[in-house]
Amino acid sequence: xxxxxxxxxxxxxxxxxxxxxxxxxxxxxxxxxxxxxxxxxxxxxxxxxxxxxxxxxxxxxxxxxxxxxxxxxxxxxxxxxxxxxxxxxxxxxxxxxxxxxxxxxxxxxxxxxxxxxxxxxxxxxxxxxxxxxxxxxxxxxxxxxxxxxxxxxxxxxxxxxxxxxxxxxxxxxxxxxxxxxxxxxxxxxxxxxxxxxxxxxxxxxxxxxxxxxxxxxxxxxxxxxxxxxxxxxxxxxxxxxxxxxxxxxxxxxxxxxxxxxxxxxxxxxxxxxxxxxxxxxxxxxxxxxxxxxxxxxxxxxxxxxxxxxxxxxxxxxxxxxxxxxxxxxxxxxxxxxxxxxxxxxxxxxxxxxxxxxxxxxxxxxxxxxxxxxxxxxxxxxxxxxxxxxxxxxxxxxxxxxxxxxxxxxx
Amino acid sequence: xxxxxxxxxxxxxxxxxxxxxxxxxxxxxxxxxxxxxxxxxxxxxxxxxxxxxxxxxxxxxxxxxxxxxxxxxxxxxxxxxxxxxxxxxxxxxxxxxxxxxxxxxxxxxxxxxxxxxxxxxxxxxxxxxxxxxxxxxxxxxxxxxxxxxxxxxxxxxxxxxxxxxxxxxxxxxxxxxxxxxxxxxxxxxxxxxxxxxxxxxxxxxxxxxxxxxxxxxxxxxxxxxxxxxxxxxxxxxxxxxxxxxxxxxxxxxxxxxxxxxxxxxxxxxxxxxxxxxxxxxxxxxxxxxxxxxxxxxxxxxxxxxxxxxxxxxxxxxxxxxxxxxxxxxxxxxxxxxxxxxxxxxxxxxxxxxxxxxxxxxxxxxxxxxxxxxxxxxxxxxxxxxxxxxxxxxxxxxxxxxxxxxxxxxx
Numbered sequence: 012x013x014x015x016x017x018x019x020x021x022x023x024x025x026x027x028x029x030x031x032x033x034x035x036x037x038x039x040x041x042x043x044x045x046x047x048x049x050x051x052x053x054x055x056x057x058x059x060x061x062x063x064x065x066x067x068x069x070x071x072x073x074x075x076x077x078x079x080x081x082x083x084x085x086x087x088x089x090x091x092x093x094x095x096x097x098x099x100x101x102x103x104x105x106x107x108x109x110x111x112x113x114x115x116x117x118x119x120x121x122x123x124x125x126x127x128x129x130x131x132x133x134x135x136x137x138x139x140x141x142x143x144x145x146x147x148x149x150x151x152x153x154x155x156x157x158x159x160x161x162x163x164x165x166x167x168x169x170x171x172x173x174x175x176x177x178x179x180x181x182x183x184x185x186x187x188x189x190x191x192x193x194x195x196x197x198x199x200x201x202x203x204x205x206x207x208x209x210x211x212x213x214x215x216x217x218x219x220x221x222x223x224x225x226x227x228x229x230x231x232x233x234x235x236x237x238x239x240x241x242x243x244x245x246x247x248x249x250x251x252x253x254x255x256x257x258x259x260x261x262x263x264x265x266x267x268x269x270x271x272x273x274x275x276x277x278x279x280x281x282x283x284x285x286x287x288x289x290x291x292x293x294x295x296x297x298x299x300x301x302x303x304x305x306x307x308x309x310x311x312x313x314x315x316x317x318x319x320x321x322x323x324x325x326x327x328x329x330x331x332x333x334x335x336x337x338x339x340x341x342x343x344x345x346x347x348x349x350x351x352x353x354x355x356x357x358x359x360x361x362x363x364x365x366x367x368x369x370x371x372x373x374x375x376x377x378x379x380x381x382x383x384x385x386x387x388x389x390x391x392x393x394x395x396x397x398x399x400x401x402x403x404x405x406x407x408x409x410x411x412x413x414x415x416x417x418x419x420x421x
Numbered sequence: 422x423x424x425x426x427x428x429x430x431x432x433x434x435x436x437x438x439x440x441x442x443x444x445x446x447x448x449x450x451x452x453x454x455x456x457x458x459x460x461x462x463x464x465x466x467x468x469x470x471x472x473x474x475x476x477x478x479x480x481x482x483x484x485x486x487x488x489x490x491x492x493x494x495x496x497x498x499x500x501x502x503x504x505x506x507x508x509x510x511x512x513x514x515x516x517x518x519x520x521x522x523x524x525x526x527x528x529x530x531x532x533x534x535x536x537x538x539x540x541x542x543x544x545x546x547x548x549x550x551x552x553x554x555x556x557x558x559x560x561x562x563x564x565x566x567x568x569x570x571x572x573x574x575x576x577x578x579x580x581x582x583x584x585x586x587x588x589x590x591x592x593x594x595x596x597x598x599x600x601x602x603x604x605x606x607x608x609x610x611x612x613x614x615x616x617x618x619x620x621x622x623x624x625x626x627x628x629x630x631x632x633x634x635x636x637x638x639x640x641x642x643x644x645x646x647x648x649x650x651x652x653x654x655x656x657x658x659x660x661x662x663x664x665x666x667x668x669x670x671x672x673x674x675x676x677x678x679x680x681x682x683x684x685x686x687x688x689x690x691x692x693x694x695x696x697x698x699x700x701x702x703x704x705x706x707x708x709x710x711x712x713x714x715x716x717x718x719x720x721x722x723x724x725x726x727x728x729x730x731x732x733x734x735x736x737x738x739x740x741x742x743x744x745x746x747x748x749x750x751x752x753x754x755x756x757x758x759x760x761x762x763x764x765x766x767x768x769x770x771x772x773x774x775x776x777x778x779x780x781x782x783x784x785x786x787x788x789x790x791x792x793x794x795x796x797x798x799x800x801x802x803x804x805x806x807x808x809x810x811x812x813x814x815x816x817x818x819x820x821x822x823x824x825x826x827x828x829x830x831x
Contacts, residue, residue: 067751131744334541341477
């Protein structure tokens with residue numbers, strides 16, 4: 012089933028009933044970078060979320076699990092600059108930020124979902140929130156500007172704000188879905204320091220939202236790798252206001268498929284943006300594996316390829332060193348045959364077959380160099396031993412990655 | 422059981438009955454770097470080996486498995502510059518090099534073990550071997566010089582030749598064990614492009630040698646990571662000439678324990694050398710995990726830490742960003758508790774406790790900076806939930822790693 016939905020402006024503020032804002036409240040010392048985002052729904056929303064699988068996880072996640080236990084929420088409060096993880100009193104502080112937000116917005120504190128990103132292990136002060144939350148509440152706007160301000164405020168080392176919105180139809184009603192996201196280091200399996208906030212005005216019960224989200228995450232956000240480090244604070248949240256007026260989406264119906272397809276389109280778009288804007292990245296790498304015996308193998312192989320430091324460095328050097336692709340395929344766990352494997356490198360400049368039946372296929376180094384000069388490189392792997400396929404997204408490994416992470420705290 | 426054996430000179434030529442040589446035969450274009458090593462035993466040796474677990478593996482490994490099937494061998498032939506992997510006709514070429522070596526040495530071709538390291542996927546020519554093998558055979562020397570020439574010839578991006586020899590006693594007889602090794606990229610689990618050749622004049626049956634080697638590899642060579650890429654050509658070989666005249670080593674005896682301890686000392690020394698000379702490395706990282714519920718968990722956690730790109734980059738920047746250590750511990754698969762985890766950073770300049778009970782422990786940034794200025798950094802993790810421990814070795818992530826791997830083929 013192929014769907015392609017109309018893109019619309021406004022990100023998380025495109026669906027009916029959502030306003031957003033971003034302010035600088037002082038968690039970061041850099042005054043030119045906002046560090047607090049607030050997303051508010053006009054009505055209580057059905058909600059769903061997925062979190063990091065790291066055994067070390069941020070204090071806000073503890074609070075989110077409690078606050079979303081009933082399936083509903085009305086606001087999301089996000090700070091950058093401090094992850095509120097492994098820090099003393101973190102959970103109590105996260106609760107206190109919810110109380111402050113609830114007071115400023117006139118809603119229940121149990122309907123506020125907190126999220127944090129930044130340095131791990133440093134105590135966070137409540138002071139910036141005391142002034143910052145009312146300021147953000149004051150600034151809330153149902154507009155593309157509100158969306159952009161929030162998208163900007165959640166950024167850490169991202170180089171630009173990431174957002175998208177699409178329009179689709181459920182039961183004759185026009186619905187919208189919007190999202191903002193931030194990367195860009197510690198990105199690996201299970202959603203690394205990705206924060207993703209998705210809004211929709213489609214109506215769906217919390218359990219249906221969770222089912223849809225949980226079905227999309229493994230094929231999308233879990234297939235990104237920037238550096239192999241699974242963050243402690245990964246969070247994707249989905250709030251549905253229901254203001255589009257459709258009959259609530261039910262699993263097993265064409266409407267459900269449409270909703271999942273919209274969610275997938277939004278997710279894939281953000282995967283490409285997050286990977287392409289990985290720390291220090293100059294290139295987006297998209298690896299498509301086909302001909303795999305099953306989907307888990309296809310996913311694992313594609314992720315091995317875009318996770319290989321050696322291959323990532325070769326892509327930075329625009330070097331068609333396909334042996335490193337084959338090496339990464341070969342060390343992927345699982346029982347599959349590699350003897351029929353072919354590898355193609357592709358970009359807008361063309362396509363070149365570099366490996367056939369797991370061995371060197373003659374190709375023009377000049378042509379390969381022309382293809383690899385582009386910003387988006389697709390690696391097409393056909394394992395030739397089945398029908399399953401999957402994609403994964405990554406980026407090249409560059410001097411700037413080392414620079415950014417060599418002294419992140421100062 | 423703590424053993425410490427006397428170090429002696431001569432590497433693989435220290436044990437009785439081994440000669441070695443290294444020459445430039447033309448596989449590499451750079452004439453100042455030898456590219457062919459030959460190791461010969463005066464007598465047929467009991468042999469054992471472990472190979473990469475990559476599903477894509479070098480042609481020489483196919484031949485090694487055949488030639489070592491009977492448990493005996495007399496020579497090892499190693500080339501650098503081309504991995505003879507995913508290259509057409511590779512297995513036949515590897516066999517042909519064995520025939521050439523057998524002819525030059527006057528031994529059976531089935532007693533020659535080939536090994537290759539270098540670029541994957543490029544066809545290798547027999548021509549350099551035709552002239553190179555007799556030249557190497559001519560140069561064979563039972564001397565420290567022969568050892569050094571061989572150690573130098575197997576290097577790829579290593580910055581210096583790696584070798585060691587120790588002396589120990591079995592049943593009243595003085596025995597020696599020597600080894601040479603090369604790294605230094607594609608080093609991760611399961612012995613990445615490590616080539617290690619170990620000789621000993623101790624007597625032991627092939628099955629006992631294999632048992633000893635297989636017991637030491639998981640705790641040593643498999644605990645190194647430079648970049649997370651498991652090579653296609655990893656090989657460790659152990660040849661025992663028996664010329665020391667001891668009664669053959671039997672499992673379950675004090676002599677066996679002594680032999681395994683000597684092998685472990687040799688292996689740990691080379692682990693430190695290989696990791697510290699990882700591509701682009703400026704620092705050796707050694708992570709010791711104690712207080713783990715079991716050995717597999719201790720091994721996995723220590724390897725997670727020294728494998729984290731973020732932590733490796735922080736070490737390059739001499740930044741005590743312990744949150745990244747905790748993050749890496751947390752994403753290690755397995756069912757263990759992190760709440761009692763403590764982390765210390767240690768070097769010859771001192772030791773600092775940076776994390777206690779999985780949370781920030783106040784420390785002097787100045788003191789930490791002084792500790793992290795050193796070339797060898799130890800990360801001491803205590804999980805506080807058991808008695809098992811393990812070590813892993815890695816290196817920092819630097820600009821030079823990116824540079825070396827951005828354009829390796831040219």
